[in-house]
Amino acid sequence: MKRAKRQPKRKNSRQQAFNRFMLIVAVLVIWIGGIGARLVYLQVQQHDWLKDRAEGQRLDIKKSKMPRGTIYDRDGRVLAMSVTVKTLYADATQIEDLPATAKAVSKLTNSNQNELLKTLKEGKESDRRFVPLVRGLDEETAQKINKGLETAGLRKADAPKYTGLHWRTEQSRSYPQETLAAHIVGFSNADGVGQAGIEQSQNDLLYGAVIRKVQERDRLGRVYDEQVSEKEPPKDVVLTIRNSIQYKTEGPLAEAVKNAGAKSGMAIVLDHKTGEILAMANYPTFDPNKLQSITSENLMNRAVQSVYSPGSVFKLITYGTALDKKLITPDGMIENNGMIDVAGHVFKDSHGTGSLTYTKALAQSSNVCAIKTGLRVGKENFYSSLGKFGFGKATGVELPAETNGIVRNPARWNGDSLASMSIGYEIGVTALQMASAFATIANDGVRIQPHIIKEIRQFDEKIGSTTEPAKEEVVSAESARSLRKMLREVVLTGTGKMAKVDGYTTAGKTGTAWKFDEKLKRVNSAKYISSFIGFAPADDPQVTIAVIIDEPKVGGRNGGQVAAPVFSKIAEEILPELNVKPDLGIETLVAETEDIPEAPPGGIFSEPEIEQPVDTAKEGPAKLDSPKTSEKPKAARVEKTEIGKTESKLEKKIGTKPEKKGETGDGRKKPQVSERPRIIIKKPESKEPEVKRKT
Amino acid sequence: MRKRNHPIQSAQLSATEHNPTPWLYIFLTIICAGFLATGFFFAARQHFSAMNLGMKNSTLRKQLEDMEGEQRRLMLSREIVRSPGEIKRVARNHGFRDNEYGIVPVLATVKSSETKPLVTKTTLTAPSVESNTKPVKAFFPVATAKPQAVSKPANRETPVKSAKVPTDNAMAKLR
Numbered sequence: 001m002k003r004a005k006r007q008p009k010r011k012n013s014r015q016q017a018f019n020r021f022m023l024i025v026a027v028l029v030i031w032i033g034g035i036g037a038r039l040v041y042l043q044v045q046q047h048d049w050l051k052d053r054a055e056g057q058r059l060d061i062k063k064s065k066m067p068r069g070t071i072y073d074r075d076g077r078v079l080a081m082s083v084t085v086k087t088l089y090a091d092a093t094q095i096e097d098l099p100a101t102a103k104a105v106s107k108l109t110n111s112n113q114n115e116l117l118k119t120l121k122e123g124k125e126s127d128r129r130f131v132p133l134v135r136g137l138d139e140e141t142a143q144k145i146n147k148g149l150e151t152a153g154l155r156k157a158d159a160p161k162y163t164g165l166h167w168r169t170e171q172s173r174s175y176p177q178e179t180l181a182a183h184i185v186g187f188s189n190a191d192g193v194g195q196a197g198i199e200q201s202q203n204d205l206l207y208g209a210v211i212r213k214v215q216e217r218d219r220l221g222r223v224y225d226e227q228v229s230e231k232e233p234p235k236d237v238v239l240t241i242r243n244s245i246q247y248k249t250e251g252p253l254a255e256a257v258k259n260a261g262a263k264s265g266m267a268i269v270l271d272h273k274t275g276e277i278l279a280m281a282n283y284p285t286f287d288p289n290k291l292q293s294i295t296s297e298n299l300m301n302r303a304v305q306s307v308y309s310p311g312s313v314f315k316l317i318t319y320g321t322a323l324d325k326k327l328i329t330p331d332g333m334i335e336n337n338g339m340i341d342v343a344g345h346v347f348k349d350s351h352g353t354g355s356l357t358y359t360k361a362l363a364q365s366s367n368v369c370a371i372k373t374g375l376r377v378g379k380e381n382f383y384s385s386l387g388k389f390g391f392g393k394a395t396g397v398e399l400p401a402e403t404n405g406i407v408r409n410p411a412r413w414n415g416d417s418l419a420s421m422s423i424g425y426e427i428g429v430t431a432l433q434m435a436s437a438f439a440t441i442a443n444d445g446v447r448i449q450p451h452i453i454k455e456i457r458q459f460d461e462k463i464g465s466t467t468e469p470a471k472e473e474v475v476s477a478e479s480a481r482s483l484r485k486m487l488r489e490v491v492l493t494g495t496g497k498m499a500k501v502d503g504y505t506t507a508g509k510t511g512t513a514w515k516f517d518e519k520l521k522r523v524n525s526a527k528y529i530s531s532f533i534g535f536a537p538a539d540d541p542q543v544t545i546a547v548i549i550d551e552p553k554v555g556g557r558n559g560g561q562v563a564a565p566v567f568s569k570i571a572e573e574i575l576p577e578l579n580v581k582p583d584l585g586i587e588t589l590v591a592e593t594e595d596i597p598e599a600p601p602g603g604i605f606s607e608p609e610i611e612q613p614v615d616t617a618k619e620g621p622a623k624l625d626s627p628k629t630s631e632k633p634k635a636a637r638v639e640k641t642e643i644g645k646t647e648s649k650l651e652k653k654i655g656t657k658p659e660k661k662g663e664t665g666d667g668r669k670k671p672q673v674s675e676r677p678r679i680i681i682k683k684p685e686s687k688e689p690e691v692k693r694k695t
Numbered sequence: 696m697r698k699r700n701h702p703i704q705s706a707q708l709s710a711t712e713h714n715p716t717p718w719l720y721i722f723l724t725i726i727c728a729g730f731l732a733t734g735f736f737f738a739a740r741q742h743f744s745a746m747n748l749g750m751k752n753s754t755l756r757k758q759l760e761d762m763e764g765e766q767r768r769l770m771l772s773r774e775i776v777r778s779p780g781e782i783k784r785v786a787r788n789h790g791f792r793d794n795e796y797g798i799v800p801v802l803a804t805v806k807s808s809e810t811k812p813l814v815t816k817t818t819l820t821a822p823s824v825e826s827n828t829k830p831v832k833a834f835f836p837v838a839t840a841k842p843q844a845v846s847k848p849a850n851r852e853t854p855v856k857s858a859k860v861p862t863d864n865a866m867a868k869l870r
Contacts, residue, residue, distance in 0.1 A: 067767065078774040084764045138768060139761050176774035215753070224749035226756065247779050 060157065060215040060223070064169055066459075068192050069206035069234035071185055071199070074276075074454055077243045079185045080175050080199065080288075082192075082208070086142045087168045088160075090131040092123030095164035104162065108148040109134045133165075136172060157221030171208065175288040181246045183301040184239065184280055184399070184452065187288035196299060198237055198452070200400045205235045205456060235464055236457040240276035245269055245574050249279040252569035253547065257283045260552035260562050266303040266431045267566065269574065270544040272439030272535070275448035275469040277397070278543070278574075280432075304395075304402040307428035308529050308548070311513030312495075312559070314424030315370045316437060316533075319362055320483050321385040322373045324445075324475040330359045330482050340368045343415025347371055347423075359486045363494030365510065367423045374422025379410045382418060388474040389437045390447060391429055396470075398453045405429045424511060431531075435546035438508070438533045441487070442541035445480035447472045488538040499532055499564035501571045503582030507541075508534015508567065510559035515551065527551050532563035536571045537583045545570055 042050060071080040088105070095101050102117035116133060123131035137145070149160035158166055173188050186197020194203035209231040216225040249267050257265040269279040284298040300306065322328045336356060338349045349368040353360075361369035374382060386392060392407030406428030408417075413426075420426040432450060440447040449469040456464040475483075487507035490496045495510040511531040517524035531548040535541035547563040547570070556562060575582075775781055 067764075077777075078770060081767060081771050081774070083767045083771055139764060174771055174775075176771055177778045178780040180779060216749075218746065222750050223753035224746040226749070226753050 058216055060213075060217055062213040062215065064211050064213070065171060065192065065208040066211055066230065066233055067171055068173060068188065068208045069202075069459075070236045071206070072236065072238045073181075073241050073243045073246075074239060075242060076238075078176055079181060079239070079243075080173065082171045082173050084169055085136045085138065085172045087132050087170055088134045088137065088142075088145065089166055089168055090120060090123065090133055091129045091164050091166060092120060092131050093127055093129055093164075095120065095124065098124060101162070101164065104149060105133055105165070108145045130168075132168075135170075142167060155221070157217055177243065178287050178289060179285045180243065180250065181241060181280075182285050182288050183282045183299075183303075184241060185288065186400075187291065187294070189291075197301070197399065198239065201398050202237050202453070205237065207234055209233050233459040235459065238454045238457060240271075240274075240278065240452050240454045241280065242278055244577060246279040246281065248573040248577075249570050250281040250283070250285070252566045252573075253281045254283045254285075256547075256549060256562065256566045259554065260549060260557075261554040262549045262562075263551035264302060265547070265549045265566075266306075267548070267570065268303055268431055268435040268544075268546045269570065270435050270439045270450060270546070272443040272448065272541065272544045275439075275450050276454065277432075277450055277452045280452070301399060301401075302550070303431040304397060304399050305430075307403055307405055307430060308515075308550075309425055309427065309513045310429050310434055310531065311424040311511035311529070312365045312367075312370075313434060313438075313509045313511030313531055313533050314427065314429075315362060315365070315422070316441065316483070316487070316509055317385060317389055317391075318370050318374045318377065318382075318422045319358065319486065320389075320441060320475055320479065321377045321381060323479040323482050324385075325377060325381060327376050328358050328373060330486050331357050334358055334361055334369050334372060336361065336366055336368050338368065340371050340419070342371065342375070342419040345416040345419070347416075347419060359489050360493075362486045362509070363489040363492075365490075365495050370422050371419040374418055377422075379413065379418055382421065383407075383410045385474075386427075388447070388472065389433075389440060391427065391433055391437070395430075395432050395436055395450050397432060397450050398467075402432075403430055405433055424513065431546055431548050434531075434533055434548075435544055438535060438546065439544040440474050441480045441483050442535040442544050443480075444477040445473055445475040446477075447474045484535075484538060484541070487534065491534070491538075495558070495560040496532060496534070496564050498560055499534055499567045499571075501536060501568050501575070503584050504536050504571065504575055504580070505538035505584050506534055506536040506568075506571060507538035508532055508545075508564075510564060512558045528557045530557055530559040530562040532559045532567045534567055536575060537580065539583065542578060542580045543571070543574065 067082040067084060070078060070082070073079055088109070090101065098120045099117060102113050102120055105111070106113035106116050111134065119131060119133070122128075134145075146160045149162035149165060151161050151163070154161050154163065156163075160167070171192060173192070175182070175185060175187070177185075182197075184197050186194060186199035186201075188194045188199045188203075188206075192208055194200035194206065199206065211228060211230040214227040214229075215223045217223055249269055253265045253267045256262070265281075265283045267279070267281045268277065270276070271278055280301075280303050282300075282302055286294045286298045288294075319328070323330075328334075333355050334357070336349060336353050338353075340347050347367055349366055353364070353366075356364075356366075356369070358369070358373070361373075377385070386407050392405055394402045394404050396402075408426070417426050436447065436450050439450070448471050451467045451469050453467050455466040458464045484507055487509055488505065490509055491499050491506050496508055499506050499508055499510075509532070511529075511533070513529045514523040514525055515527035515529055516522070517527060529548060529550055530552055531546070533544070533546040535544040545567050547566040549559075549562045549566070552562045
C-alpha cells in the first residue's frame with residue numbers, strides 16, 4: 001500500500017518538474033523567438049535607416065577645397081595666393097539659450113553682443129542652420145576661441161564644445177602686390193573662379209581640387225581612421241614677369257599718363273631673345289583685393305585687348321620689308337618733294353627736303369618716303385610681311401580676350417590703302433603685336449612668340465611644364481641689322497631724341513596718330529595716340545620696350561615728346577638690373593641738332609584721307625585749329641568708300657591722322673625744346689652706370 | 696535479476712572506465728581556452744593600438760595641414776610687407792615723401808669750355824668770401840609744372856626743359 005501510495009506522488013513530482021521545465025523552455029523559446037523576430041524586423045525592414053544612423057554616428061564625411069594655386073613672378077615672388085581661414089557659425093536650430101551664446105561669443109571675439117543676439121534671433125526665427133558669426137579667423141585665433149567656448153560635460157564631435165556652434169573652413173584669395181601687375185594677374189570671385197587675367201585663362205590649372213575625407217570616430221568623437229580622396233590637386237603658375245621690372249615700368253607710365261592728362265597708357269617690356277614678357281603695364285589700374293573698385297575702364301588690359309592705329313611706328317614694317325626684299329639700302333637715296341599722289345589722294349609731308357637717304361627719311365619720319373617705299377614693296381609683299389610679323393592674328397599670349405587686330409585682305413584694299421598702311425593707317429594693331437614686331441628686328445629678324453607663362457609647377461613644386469614659344473624667321477639677320485642702324489638714327493638725330501638713355505645706346509621709332517571718335521563718327525584731331533617703341537642697347541639689343549599713351553592732352557602730344565621719355569626712364573631703370581653693360585660714354589646736357597617734330601602731321605594728310613580735319617574743326621571742339629587743307633572733298637570721298645561702307649564699325653577706328661609740323665593736333669604751337677644753347681660735355685667713359693649718375 | 700542488475704553494473708563499469716580520463720580533457724580544454732583568451736587579448740590589444748595610431752595619425756595630419764596653412768599665411772605676410780604699396784605706406788609714416796613732382800635741383804646749362812668742371816667745391820667756405828668767380832646757379836623748376844620734364848637727371852643727353860604750364864589763355868583756346 002505504501003508503495004502504491006508513493007508511486008503516484010513520485011510520478012506527480014516528475015510530471016510537475018517536467019511541466020516546469022517545459023514552461024521554462026517555452027518561455028525561453030518565446031523570448032528568443034521574440035528577439036529573433038525583432039532582429040529580423042530591424043535587419044530586414046529597417047536595415048537602411050539603421051545603417052545610415054550607425055554610419056552617421058561613426059563616420060564623418062567632410063568635403064573641402066584645396067587652396068587655389070599660387071601665381072608667382074619669375075623670381076618666386078608671390079602675386080596671388082590663397083590661404084585658409086575659419087568662419088565661426090551657429091546652427092540656430094540647436095541653440096536654446098541665445099543670449100548666453102551671444103554673450104559667450106562676443107566676449108571672445110570682441111564683437112557687439114547685441115548685434116550677435118539680433119543675428120542669432122533672426123536665424124532662430126527662420127530656422128537657419130548656417131548663421132555666420134565671425135569670419136576670416138586664422139587657426140591660432142580659432143584655437144583660442146575653442147578654449148574659451150569649452151563646455152564641461154558636453155559630448156560633441158567637433159569644436160568648439162559649445163552647443164550649436166561650429167567651424168567652417170574657407171579660402172581667402174590675396175594679392176599682396178596690390179595694383180602691381182593687376183591686369184596680368186587678374187582676380188577670382190568669391191567662389192574661387194578666375195574672372196580676369198591669368199586667374200581666368202589658367203583657371204583650370206589653378207582651381208582648388210575638392211577633397212573628400214571619410215573619418216571614423218569613436219564614441220568621444222575622436223577620429224581613429226581617415227580616408228582621403230581628392231581630384232587632381234591645383235598647380236602653381238610661374239610668370240615671366242619680374243616684380244621689380246614691372247614696378248619700374250608702371251611708375252613712369254602712370255606718371256606720364258597723369259602729367260599728360262591722358263586717358264590711359266600701356267607699356268610692355270619684352271625679352272626678344274626668349275619672347276618672355278618681363279613687364280606689361282596698364283594705367284589706370286585697379287587693386288584686385290578691392291573688387292568694388294574695379295570698373296570696366298580700369299579692368300581692361302589694353303595691351304592685348306585694345307586695337308589702335310599705330311601711325312609712324314608702323315614704318316618699321318614698310319622699311320623692314322623693303323630692306324628684306326633688297327629694294328632699298330639704308331644709304332640709298334630717295335627723293336622727297338613733300339607730296340605724293342596715290343590713286344587721286346594727295347599725301348603731303350610737312351617738310352620737303354629734297355634728296356635724302358632712307359635712314360634720314362625714317363629718322364625724320366617722312367611719310368612721302370615711307371609711302372614711296374611701301375609702293376615699291378607692293379601689295380602682295382606687304383600683306384605677306386604683315387602676316388609674318390604677326391599682325392591680324394592673336395599673338396597667343398596666355399591672357400584672356402586677346403584681340404587679333406585688323407588687317408584687311410588685299411582684295412578689299414582701295415587704291416591708296418597700301419600708301420596709308422605704309423605709314424600706319426587703315427590697320428589695327430595691339431600694343432603687344434607692335435612690341436613683338438620691334439622685338440623681331442631686335443632679335444635679328446627671328447620672331448619669337450611672346451608669352452607670359454614661364455612654367456607650371458605641380459603642388460609638390462616640381463616643374464610640370466615649361467613654355468616653348470614658336471620661332472619664325474621674318475626678315476634676314478642682315479636686314480634686321482640694317483634696320484636697327486636706321487632706328488638708331490631716329491634717336492640720335494630724328495624724332496626720338498628724348499628716348500636717349502645715359503650710358504646706353506637706344507634705337508626705336510616714334511608714332512603719333514589721330515583717334516577715331518565714336519561720337520563724331522570720324523577721326524578727332526584733338527585725340528591722339530602717341531607711342532614710342534624701341535630697344536636697347538642699339539647694337540646688341542637686350543630688351544624691347546613699347547610705350548603707348550592714349551589721348552595725351554597736356555603739353556606735347558607727339559610720341560617723341562610723350563612716350564619717348566617714358567621709354568627712356570624705363571630703360572634707364574631696368575637695363576642695369578638686367579646686367580646690361582653700358583655701351584656709351586657719358587654725355588651730359590647734349591643735343592647738338594635741332595628738334596625735328598614727329599612725323600608728317602599736317603603734311604601727312606594735308607588733305608585728310610580718312611577724315612576731314614576741317615570738318616572736325618567745324619563740328620568738333622569749337623576753336624580747334626586744324627591743319628589747313630586744300631583737298632578736303634577728296635578726303636571725304638575716301639572715307640566713305642574705303643572704310644565707311646566696306647569695313648566694320650571697329651575697322652573704322654583705324655583711320656587716324658597725325659599732326660602738322662610745329663603744331664600739335666589742335667593747332668597749338670609745339671613747345672620749342674631746342675632754343676636753349678646746347679653744349680656737349682663728354683666725360684671719360686665709365687662702365688658703371690651708378691658712377692655715371694653721380695656725376 | 697540478472698537483467699535488472701545488468702544496467703547498474705554496466706553503468707558502474709563505464710564510470711570506472713571513464714574515471715581516469717577527464718583530467719586530460721579538462722587540461723586540454725583549459726589550454727585551448729587559454730590560447731583563445733590570449734588570442735582575444737592580443738587581438739584586442741592590436742585593435743586598440745590601431746585605433747590609437749589612427750588617432751595620432753589623424754592629429755598629425757591635421758597638424759600638417761595647419762602648418763601648411765600657417766606657412767602660406769607667413770609667406771603671404773612676407774609678400775605683403777615687401778610689396779611696393781606697403782613700403783610706400785611705411786615710408787610715408789616715417790616722414791618720407793613721394794617724389795611725385797620731381798623737385799630735383801637741376802644744373803643750368805653752361806657754355807664754358809670742356810676743361811672746366813661744372814662745379815668746384817672742395818671746402819665749406821662761403822662763396823662771397825672765396826673769390827670773384829660766380830658760382831653755378833642751381834634752380835628749382837616750378838613744383839606744379841610738368842614733372843616729367845624736370846625729373847630727368849641733369850646729366851642727360853637732351854637739355855633739360857623748364858616746365859611749361861599752359862596759361863589760361865591757352866586753355867581757353869583749347870576749349
